[in-house]
Amino acid sequence: MMNTPLLMTQMIERAEKYFSRKQVVSRTESGIHRLTYAQIAERTRRLASSLEKLGVEKGDRVGTLAWNHHRHLEAYFAIPCSGAVLHTINFRLSPQHISYIINHAEDKLLLIDADIIPLIESVQEELQHVQGFIIMTDKDELPETTLNPVYHYEKLIGTGNPEHPFITDMDENSPAGMCYTSATTGNPKGVVYSHRGIVLHSMAMGLADSSAISERDVAMPVVPMFHANAWGMPFAAVWFGTSLVLPGPLFTPKLLAELIENEKVTITAGVPTIWLGLQKEIEQQSYDLSSLRAVLCGGAAAPKGLIRAYQKRGLHFIHAYGMTETTPLVIISKLKSYQEGLTEEEQYVFRAKQGTVVPGIEIKVVGKDGEVEPNGTEMGELLIRGPWIADEYYRDERTNEAFIDGWLYTGDVVTIDEEGFIKVVDRTKDLIKSGGEWISSVDLENALMSHDAVFEAAVIAVPHEKWQERPVACVVLKDQFKDRVTKEELIEFLAPQFAKWWLPDDIIFIDEVPKTSVGKFLKMALREQVQERYAKQ
């Protein structure tokens, strides 16, 4: 067979050639913009040529600090198609972590949204390799800034070559992108994506058995483009000529609902917090969301109640699982054809699991005695292998903790059932070990969140003299139920569902669950708060 490499250049060129009329709808600070793929491709070529003029060479890292919008999309292709490495940076991290990341990756240039300038100004003294800042803005003039040298994105690409050829003389294993993932302790860890990995991952997203992204879709990635490639949705969408809706900065649930309604979005993706917010919004006001064929949910386990709420409205909620280390899609919850014969309740049991492994990826669930039985109850750590799974952390000794014998050790404790459905039970670090037995904090949380009065719940371990650890639940009530539900009522609600020793020793009502910058529960922070509280008592 021909030795043609799997390169991202093919993806944007396909949109340019065959889907030039299809549109990208982009919301920025100044409102909604509509660009065709012909325009996006031309601007991408201009940007690629401008980057080259600024001295970007094969293998150089170019950072982005930006919301989901068309300029970020152009960078998504211009950087790797110049042979450089697209380094998406999570601007919600602490300034220390951000400067660490930029220095560790040795970013040569940064593309920055205008509203993120102050953040970068605050760390500019520490940046060791950055040779220039490109500001993405709708305004004709740059805001005042101490950043230097600084370029205006539109003016820069205005002088770029609209027919600039992309670099195709590359090995498919060349780095195309990178992203840092938060560590429980210490600095974030870098993950490098190859062209091959991104192309194969995009194919996997287009499979009828996976998210089935196609030309017919209008795809809206709500998950940030700085977070694991917005789950690969922008890459796949461009390749397949899918219309894209990019919701831009500081969006609200209301804005998302309006975008879905107005742009007839068919598929969207985000973390449970986003869908909890949207659920609240559509309970209060009526929107026509009938165009939606799939709501992809990942990043954390979605409570069954949330899935049910969407399904009841005819919105198909699809649970998925991945990590920054896995590009990210590896597991997706689609019922098998013969499972359609199950009752609705039986179906929810499967829908609430993370799902089955996508074609191209291999998994193993390993307990202390080797691979666990696929019976849906035995717990083990999820191991993953495949061509879009990282094999190291970039220049980081912590590689040895997670990449062992060719497998990624995810740190997620899961069960696998007879049908191959994976259910995340907990993080290895969040499991509660009571009297030598494991208690799943996630199971307790999901049960609590299925109570009508509960908005969010997080269950953590507190140290215990006799049992080593015991579960304590932190619960956020829905506004209309504030001060109207007691801890006894909630324990009573849980009692029939769990063994007695699984029931939380205490339930604490809080205003909000602290979250990471990507919307995951920050249990470490919660543990500290709760432990302080107990110490004060």
Next chain:
Amino acid sequence: MMNTPLLMTQMIERAEKYFSRKQVVSRTESGIHRLTYAQIAERTRRLASSLEKLGVEKGDRVGTLAWNHHRHLEAYFAIPCSGAVLHTINFRLSPQHISYIINHAEDKLLLIDADIIPLIESVQEELQHVQGFIIMTDKDELPETTLNPVYHYEKLIGTGNPEHPFITDMDENSPAGMCYTSATTGNPKGVVYSHRGIVLHSMAMGLADSSAISERDVAMPVVPMFHANAWGMPFAAVWFGTSLVLPGPLFTPKLLAELIENEKVTITAGVPTIWLGLQKEIEQQSYDLSSLRAVLCGGAAAPKGLIRAYQKRGLHFIHAYGMTETTPLVIISKLKSYQEGLTEEEQYVFRAKQGTVVPGIEIKVVGKDGEVEPNGTEMGELLIRGPWIADEYYRDERTNEAFIDGWLYTGDVVTIDEEGFIKVVDRTKDLIKSGGEWISSVDLENALMSHDAVFEAAVIAVPHEKWQERPVACVVLKDQFKDRVTKEELIEFLAPQFAKWWLPDDIIFIDEVPKTSVGKFLKMALREQVQERYAKQ
């Protein structure tokens, strides 16, 4: 990213692990058999272990001469997953070509359907490398045969290891399969498929924007498994846990209709001749074919009338294009979302074209002055490049004629329109050159076949003193129209559709268009017949 190779072992192991209950429905000489993927996988492991015992080593070629059934499917995986090369042999070729192919590939073993034994007996003296014959039959005892040594498939695998591990220590570019394609002159030419090529091709078949094969499908490849991997359908189906229906030996249109009805087939694939036959059948008798979501048609251009006939019955007819050299899928005709706004007639114009290129493949249409304009009229030769396109003919000097500068020169003359839809106009060798201008035989044929009375039509060039070549049409009338239509009527029917000089100089009524072993019009044979006829006159 991890350096995990794209190997076919993953495909069968996925079916074994996660879709063990799904079924393969296999029709053989004795009737319908139903096997689960658990059984198929176990039998495949047994066969792999038996092949090893018989001395098959990495890289060895193992030939199959068989219909579409479960044993052939087992060979489809057991051979490549042992590191050997699955060589599917077209048993409809001449005995000389068959012995040439077996010798040229240096096949070590042959797996043969019992009814094909006489054919192989007739050439056994010539076979230079074959060390054994495995007979696939439902009967307990082998038929009398001069083949030697000879093995009974079921008895052989009965002693095989049901847990035999597949070989995974392989480079993804290792050969997995091979198939010979007929040449216009001389011996057939060999094409070798790699594991990587087959895995990527299977992914392409699963894309929502391509044939979208999924777990929910019941797939029936009618195209023979000896012909370009039955268009890759068995590979993709096993990988995705799709139910398979294999129609076995000597099927009739009636049998296909019954299988679709009884097994609720959702997707099927074959050449136009098959669908012409089925159309006749379903016009005569009523079947419930409502399960069918897609009828894939390739191998030759389908007449618009045929597409229309299927669409009118609510059967979604999908034109596709590929070659033995291309694994084979490269182009598929799916309307773009915004083309749904076209009138039915306008849609047929696109549906009747071969379609747009599938993700992962690149094409060019090259005329005498370089790439042609995408305007739907300018003609050029179709060039193809990509990771599932062959880069040579196996040990064959004719490689240099077709593989040039990294592109496959298909020998097909096509147009490409503004939407990227490719339309095959002719074989470079079948174009009619009249007075220095090109006339498309395919366009004339399709126009003729859209006439109510016409069953099949083939247009060929006959030498002409003044114009060099002129078109002559050979027409097969439908039974009920035999002797009731004149050549003048047909010319009159064509007249408004073409320039005057395109109209055939003569129309000859024949009983049948001679076809290749895979159902394509054999124009060379027709040309000889017609030229003889003119010579006699």
